């Protein structure tokens with residue numbers, strides 16, 4: 001059977017980088033004649049793009065591979081490939097741990113899968129390739145000739161220069177490497193002009209470190225991308241507080257295409273904990289950055305990441321985190337219990353916070369985060385917002401859209417019947433259920449409808465971790 005008839009099932013865990021990498025993996029396979037299937041039983045090739053950020057993410061992968069191995073006894077020719085950060089972290093040892101896996105490849109080899117498959121066919125042995133590649137392999141502009149989804153994620157860099165003591169990413173993705181400007185421009189132009197996208201999201205573990213040590217930095221990249229005709233919204237994640245400059249804040253004020261929304265992880269409100277995490281900022285400096293951003297762009301929506309129960313975190317430290325969260329008044333936040341990762345510097349610290357205490361802190365924190373989110377969403381009631389339509393569904397005689405505002409609030413709205421995905425439309429926010437917003441187009445709808453009959457299918461926020 002030639003590859004023309006082959007089907008691939010691809011499952012992605014992890015962050016925005018993995019989502020973008022999965023698109024590259026799929027792109028490389030499609031150009032070799034594969035087609036994607038959503039049904040694992042029909043697949044000839046199964047690719048799992050893994051995450052190592054917390055132990056739980058790795059557990060999920062192991063149990064998934066266990067289930068797939070059972071399936072493989074019924075369908076022995078199906079090939080299983082493990083990609084991503086876990087492949088990079090564990091490399092060869094995964095072959096022992098998960099016998100039957102054909103290919104293990106790291107985040108730097110996402111465009112090389114067809115080549116690795118051929119090697120496996122030739123040798124009939126497991127193939128492992130998870131080293132860090134140089135820029136020439138990483139940013140080959142031909143990698144993404146085909147876009148799988150309409151997400152518009154554009155990877156602008158790889159790796160991370162910071163060395164937060166809890167974090168596995170520097171070990172799985174290596175040092176920072178910035179993608180050449182022309183390669184980024186080519187992809188953005190392709191997405192906007194060929195795929196009709198109005199919004200792109202620049203992704204990297206530390207996007208505002210883009211072009212470090214060169215004359216072309218991240219704010220300059222934003223100015224350049226804003227000149228791309230028909231590109232209406234530019235978002236990016238993740239940004240590090242240490243690299244959050246006045247020039248970046250000015251971009252939120254001066255470039256209309258930059259969405260007024262920033263994800264700026266703080267991790268903790270306690271200076272002692274931040275020091276032990278080696279975050280490179282104290283809570284006062286972080287607060288100054290927030291003030292600088294709000295002064296430049298008062299509409300800016302802010303989100304963050306918090307780790308609770310880091311080794312040595314006292315009640316007082318945790319209270320400092322709660323104080324920071326409530327005083328910043330985030331639009332939303334993601335929170336995690338500290339998970340010890342192999343070979344990270346924090347493994348040397350004594351983890352003296354009992355799990356029951358960590359869970360209680362997480363519970364308390366998440367309650368406050370939900371309240372803040374609710375408060376922020378309510379400020380939009382009665383206002384008119386421009387939403388970018390990402391999903392449309394016919395409900396009886398109405399067309400119902402899901403979209404998001406430029407501050408990344410999800411809105412469900414009844415829209416005119418000729419509305420299309422990727423349209424930007426004006427919506428009046430009329431209603432809510434908890435933090436979820438409902439609205440109606442202020443353009444003529446062409447029919448009458450009953451207010452308040454909409455309900456959500458719980459869309460996932462795209463910045464939320466996938467695992």
Ligand code: SAH
Nearest residue numbers: 166167205238265305306307336337338339
């Ligand atoms: N590069 C980004 C995000 C890194 S991973 C940044 O620095 O901001 C996403 C989030 O996972 C982190 O912000 C952190 O909150 C969380 N995280 C990372 N390592 C973790 C660990 N060992 N245990 C628990 N959460 C962790």
Ligand code: SF4
Nearest residue numbers: 160162164167169205
């Ligand atoms: Fe990890 Fe810190 Fe780098 Fe983020 S900045 S990826 S938390 S080392």
Ligand code: F3S
Nearest residue numbers: 014015051052053085
């Ligand atoms: Fe996970 Fe790797 Fe991203 S560890 S969070 S997939 S960079």
